[in-house]
Amino acid sequence: MSPALLDARLVVRRDAFRLDIELRIAPGETVALLGPNGAGKTTALRALAGLTPLVDGHLTLDGRDLSDEPPERRPIGVVFQDYLLFPHLSARDNVAFGPRRHGMDRTSAHAVADRWLDRVGLAGYGRRKPRHLSGGQAQRVALARALAVDPVLLLLDEPLAALDARTRLETRGELRRHLAAHPGATLLVTHDPLDALVLADRLVIVEQGRVVQEGDAATITARPRTDYVARLVGLNLYRGRGSGNTVTIAGDFALTSTDSVEGDAFVAFPPAAVALHPSRPDGSPRNTWPAVLADVQHHGDSLRLRLDGPISVAADVTPAAAARLHLEPGRELWVAVKETETRAYPGDG
Ligand SMILES: Nc1ncnc2c1ncn2[C@@H]1O[C@H](COP(=O)(O)OP(=O)(O)OP(=O)(O)O)[C@@H](O)[C@H]1O
Numbered sequence: 256m257s258p259a260l261l262d263a264r265l266v267v268r269r270d271a272f273r274l275d276i277e278l279r280i281a282p283g284e285t286v287a288l289l290g291p292n293g294a295g296k297t298t299a300l301r302a303l304a305g306l307t308p309l310v311d312g313h314l315t316l317d318g319r320d321l322s323d324e325p326p327e328r329r330p331i332g333v334v335f336q337d338y339l340l341f342p343h344l345s346a347r348d349n350v351a352f353g354p355r356r357h358g359m360d361r362t363s364a365h366a367v368a369d370r371w372l373d374r375v376g377l378a379g380y381g382r383r384k385p386r387h388l389s390g391g392q393a394q395r396v397a398l399a400r401a402l403a404v405d406p407v408l409l410l411l412d413e414p415l416a417a418l419d420a421r422t423r424l425e426t427r428g429e430l431r432r433h434l435a436a437h438p439g440a441t442l443l444v445t446h447d448p449l450d451a452l453v454l455a456d457r458l459v460i461v462e463q464g465r466v467v468q469e470g471d472a473a474t475i476t477a478r479p480r481t482d483y484v485a486r487l488v489g490l491n492l493y494r495g496r497g498s499g500n501t502v503t504i505a506g507d508f509a510l511t512s513t514d515s516v517e518g519d520a521f522v523a524f525p526p527a528a529v530a531l532h533p534s535r536p537d538g539s540p541r542n543t544w545p546a547v548l549a550d551v552q553h554h555g556d557s558l559r560l561r562l563d564g565p566i567s568v569a570a571d572v573t574p575a576a577a578a579r580l581h582l583e584p585g586r587e588l589w590v591a592v593k594e595t596e597t598r599a600y601p602g603d604g
């Protein structure tokens with residue numbers, strides 16, 4: 256891996272909340288910072304941008320210590336969630352603002368702005384004020400504005416959150432192209448696993464101000480380490496004690512797997528691997544238990560059920576299967592999960 260362009264340990268306090276995370280991003284790399292509400296994602300972004308001070312740690316970008324630099328002296332471009340375009344300035348002047356502030360003369364700054372507007376597909380929109388731009392266009396102006404200063408670090412805060420579903424899909428694809436062309440480091444803050452998977456090379460997941468897991472999408476999907484991560488990647492996840500092919504989770508409740516693991520262990524399986532039966536199924540006695548239906552929600556073309564019992568489990572069923580099972584909250588069912596569908600892996604590394 257190339258040496259990090261961004262090398263930071265961000266320690267920030269906001270009242271009772273404390274953020275303490277390490278971040279390293281290589282040149283050309285896009286890292287997604289994911290986490291539930293209140294995890295500290297925006298706080299991390301603000302600390303990098305210089306809007307919230309570090310109480311400890313360090314922040315170097317391309318070898319330069321930035322921890323005491325004011326925001327305007329940092330070689331950083333930011334796309335905020337609601338874009339924060341200057342309403343009284345044209346699209347062109349919004350984009351030219353950064354280069355101007357860095358000392359470029361007006362004509363050259365306009366030339367840079369026009370080039371960037373062209374790159375983001377908005378040639379000819381330079382004279383428009385933000386209120387005359389659609390959400391997708393405003394997003395592209397905000398991206399052009401952030402990139403026009405040739406930032407060493409590009410920060411994106413939920414860059415697609417304000418867009419409707421259709422524009423979001425198109426803009427996500429465009430953003431991916433621009434990020435691939437950006438030679439600096441990029442940090443993308445998002446709630447949306449799809450944005451993270453499409454746009455980022457690596458995911459860093461924060462919960463309660465700490466990094467709980469990081470790695471590429473495949474590694475994290477294969478081995479989630481917290482409930483939040485498991486839900487993010489759509490898996491049921493439990494922690495227990497492994498002994499051979501069995502992981503004991505709660506009391507004497509255990510799941511078996513074709514994997515073998517000793518000691519602290521996780522066991523995971525997808526909701527689609529859960530089979531439901533109106534009565535105790537014959538045959539395989541393993542991974543079969545009685546449960547009570549607690550909740551039903553639409554999930555794409557299927558229904559996602561939440562079942563209570565010795566463990567709480569999510570199950571995906573087709574509408575046809577749901578009709579056959581006469582699903583309604585409080586209904587008692589038998590759950591079965593094949594041991595070939597469960598994955599068990601060590602809890603401590
Ligand atoms: N201005 C503030 N003053 C005091 N505490 C704050 C302030 N802003 C945020 N916090 C606290 O800091 C913590 C982290 O908030 P932050 O906005 O960084 O989380 P987040 O991961 O970005 O969440 P979200 O996904 O909801 O935007 C929260 O517990 C919040 O209550």
